[in-house]
Amino acid sequence: VVDEEIAPPAFLALLDQAIRRDMSAPRLDGLIAVAISAEGGWRYWRLKLTRDRAESAFVDALPRRADVTIVLGSREADSLISTGDLPPRPELALVGGDRHLLQRFIERYFAGSSWLEARSQSKRSTEPLRRRGSS
């Protein structure tokens, strides 16, 4: 059950926004779960990835056997999105599971794409590949 009245932590909201903004197929397979200790309890977010669909949701419990599990304290989560780094003396920052999946998830959803990339994709689909030399 998602508590509609309490806004999710900014870290989770940003993750959710990044997934929802990207309409194309994820081409990844796995389950990513994030838990953040907020005031008044924990907040959970999970992302189900299949080749064709990404399903992002705020949930009321952490998936028990996610492929990637991230657990953060609220101070650590805020620091990660405001500075890109953990605070000086982190108290709670845990990550576990499939490192490769997490890496590919970051590359897939947070690569620095822009409309220049859109142009290059258009080029890739229309320009013939030149034959290359060999040694």
Add this chain to the structure above:
Amino acid sequence: VKFKAINKEALRTLGEVLPKGDPATTPRLANRILDDCGVHDALRSQDLKLVTTGAETIDLAELRDQQRPEASLIHGSEPLDRRRRLKHGLEHLLRLYPRQRVDASLLGDGELRGVGASEQLQGMRLEEETARSEAPDALPAATPTLNAIIDAGARFPEDYQRAPEIAARLAMLHMDLAGKRVGRGDLDAYASALEALLGSKLGPKKLRQLKSRLRAANATLSGLDDIVVAFRPRHRAPASAEPKDWIPTDKINWIGQPGKALVVKGSLWKLKAPRWSHKYAASGVDLMGGLKTYYRSLEGDPKLQDPNFQHRFDAAVAWAQRAQPWIDKLLVATQVAGSAKLGWAMIKAASASTGGLALLLPIAAVIGRAGFRYGGGAAGAIVHAVVDMWTAMAVAHHQDPHNLRPKTFSVMTREISLLTIPPLAIATSLDPTGVMGVFFDAFVLGTSNGGFLSNPIHKLAHEHRNGVRNREPQNWYERLAKAGELVTPDEHNRHHRKPFRGHYDPVSGATNAFLDSIIPSLGIDLWAVMERGRYVIDGTIPNTWLEGATSEPIVPPKVLAQVREELQRRLAIQMEQAASSEPVYVMLSAIPQQTQSPGSWQERLALVSEPFPEDVIAKYFADLNRTDGGLIILNLSEHEAR
């Protein structure tokens, strides 16, 4: 500057590309650099407007708030800073993996790492056990293999969209056949499915190849991606009336004199045959957003009227290029003649020695074989490494080993023959006699010819069915490789896989252990020294430095800093130059693709130097009336647009 997902050629060419203002070939790195230098911020500060059906104008912020799919096309207008910081934050979490393990048995497997204490996890609620079963796993048994094959799909840039689908469906087809003996009916079903997937008909030769590959892959499924590689449709340029001698501008070297241009395909040092031409081509984006190559005549080109346009080495270069094929053939003839002469001298020396021909020749053969395997192998390996790391020639081959251009024997042996002919000449002129003379001649013969044949053998290793090229295996090569006399495709292909280091011996593979393990154990990391040397000379980043090549990227931080500094310097020059550039007109449009799944968008960016004609815009609006697309028209300076 991060090195993930950047191939080394892209990085190498970025410095050349950015000043020309075409970051499209290196989008990710270019985008990052543009981001760092505030170019995207500049773009975002423009007053962008989205024009949709019926000339209704929607504010971009409003569009994003509504979470309309069109908004996803306009990444450049979105606040990237928060996203970037989140990305850095997630990457920071990645770095927690090697940290101390924290007891988190509360969370199922409890494999969490980082900082914290298990007491802090108290109060956390966990989903019920059944929750995981909702996770999609259509092919539980085959998923790891399938995923690996789908990943392999990324190796086909030209059919990027289709390759994963082809690979996945092939894998499912193959699962039906796994464990079975492949019969004719299976083969026919498989072949017709493959034909349907690839959209091309397989001929009898291809069918034979498919059968042999199918049998080879049947045991483990691991050969499937090789099947997809081998049978993927070769990308061909669309049939058009473009004359063959029209070539893209970026491949042109201008030499000659004013009014008399000599256009050369390829770079000069490769010594390609020059062609006189009165036309040249230019790549650009056509009015409808597609990338197209334009051609036009050289007549009237201001370049021809430029009095400074005169190449100093005009005649010399032209004649050297024309003579090159004959020089190649002469080198082959010299190697053959030198080997024959030395062989004859060896036989004469053996017959005059105390042991006689019957005793000495078998021993000489053994020594010659050792020379071929070890001497020739080591020479071939070092030359191979030099060519791979120190010349641009091998870059394309290493980025796409499946793509081997047919080369003549004399071209393949051209470079190394300059090393293998002198030992023959020296041994012949020394003309040693006696038993030791015979052995010396045998060793030189073996070493020289091993080195000389290293590149042709390398090519055979790629043509083998377990190699990557789509060719019938050569039986004689297969037998010799199986007997250990020549390098096996498996051994050579390790050289093309992560971590891209070592296994350079292209002759027999016998010296790989020595060159890759024994020499480094003595404290001399030859390959690392050569990689570093190449970087120092022209900035080429070796494959081994790229993230993913090894468990952690091994790019020296100092090098990263140098690369960053150099790229920023070049970008600053480009921005300075762009200040005076002409305005251009940009059209970015998005049309939903009807043929593909919902949410699939065809994105086009047109960049032209003249305003868009009314009829072109009208056509776009007609498309938009039919569908649900978006269109942006911007008038920007060229620098801002890029």
